[in-house]
Amino acid sequence: MKIATFNVNGITSRLPRLLEWLEESRPDIACLQELKTSDATFPELAIKAAGYGAIWHGQKGFNGVAILAKDADPQERRRGLPNDPDDTHSRYLEASVHGVVVGSIYLPNGNPQPGPKFDYKLAWFKRLIDHAAQLFESHEQVVLAGDYNVVPTDAVRDIYATRSYKDDALLQPETRAAYRQLLDQGWTDAICKLHPDATMYTYWDYFRNRWARDAGLRIDHLLLNDKTVARLKEAGVDKSVRGREKPSDHAPAWIVLQ
DNA sequence: ATGCCTGTCTGGGACAGA
Numbered sequence: 001m002k003i004a005t006f007n008v009n010g011i012t013s014r015l016p017r018l019l020e021w022l023e024e025s026r027p028d029i030a031c032l033q034e035l036k037t038s039d040a041t042f043p044e045l046a047i048k049a050a051g052y053g054a055i056w057h058g059q060k061g062f063n064g065v066a067i068l069a070k071d072a073d074p075q076e077r078r079r080g081l082p083n084d085p086d087d088t089h090s091r092y093l094e095a096s097v098h099g100v101v102v103g104s105i106y107l108p109n110g111n112p113q114p115g116p117k118f119d120y121k122l123a124w125f126k127r128l129i130d131h132a133a134q135l136f137e138s139h140e141q142v143v144l145a146g147d148y149n150v151v152p153t154d155a156v157r158d159i160y161a162t163r164s165y166k167d168d169a170l171l172q173p174e175t176r177a178a179y180r181q182l183l184d185q186g187w188t189d190a191i192c193k194l195h196p197d198a199t200m201y202t203y204w205d206y207f208r209n210r211w212a213r214d215a216g217l218r219i220d221h222l223l224l225n226d227k228t229v230a231r232l233k234e235a236g237v238d239k240s241v242r243g244r245e246k247p248s249d250h251a252p253a254w255i256v257l258q
Numbered sequence: 259a260t261g262c263c264t265g266t267c268t269g270g271g272a273c274a275g276a
Contacts, residue, residue, distance in 0.1 A: 109276055219276080
């Protein structure tokens with residue numbers, strides 16, 4: 001079974017790229033982020049025609065997450081994280097499908113830092129950590145996939161050699177400590193586990209020629225609990241998707257479970 | 259040193275993204 005995550009950066013303008021990738025890659029489950037569209041304008045029919053059931057949590061203009069499943073309807077378990085009824089951002093969606101529990105995550109970017117946006121990022125992260133602790137202890141197989149907006153380390157696997165991002169919210173010690181705290185619950189970063197030494201970037205900024213220079217970041221992650229990591233067989237990034245016409249600035253990342 | 263692109267909402271320019 002193949003499970004993928006793809007920050008589409010606007011599902012309306014990205015629909016041709018999304019449908020093309022679904023046809024090629026045929027993931028059994030696909031977590032999408034940055035829909036940038038309202039619930040009412042989600043392209044449900046086009047995705048259904050591609051052979052996928054879907055649930056989505058949209059927001060006009062910004063954010064937005066979805067879970068797609070091949071030949072199945074994801075059973076929604078939760079939209080939004082617990083413990084902040086005033087949080088209006090559409091950044092978390094959780095479903096049961098094909099025998100696993102899947103969370104689609106769009107963690108706040110947090111720039112500029114320091115500042116209120118960085119505070120929101122860390123607060124949202126703490127809510128995710130609290131919720132993930134409960135998921136990890138459940139009897140189910142769980143995959144938390146999405147755009148975490150965290151570059152885990154300075155290793156070349158995670159980021160090209162640069163100082164350009166040194167003040168960026170994605171690299172700060174507090175951001176990395178929160179990601180480490182999540183992993184310390186027992187979650188496995190699937191791509192890191194299977195490809196510890198290769199460059200596994202999932203994001204390249206649109207400008208400064210960063211795609212052509214392969215000046216990328218690894219910020220889209222698939223985290224597996226112990227019951228799921230026992231099934232992990234393959235992991236990868238569909239890098240070529242980033243090089244196409246009118247691409248997202250992210251490439252899809254994926255795992256294969258036995 | 260810097261949103262230098264891109265998408266969205268809107269109808270031109272601001273805002274957000276990383």
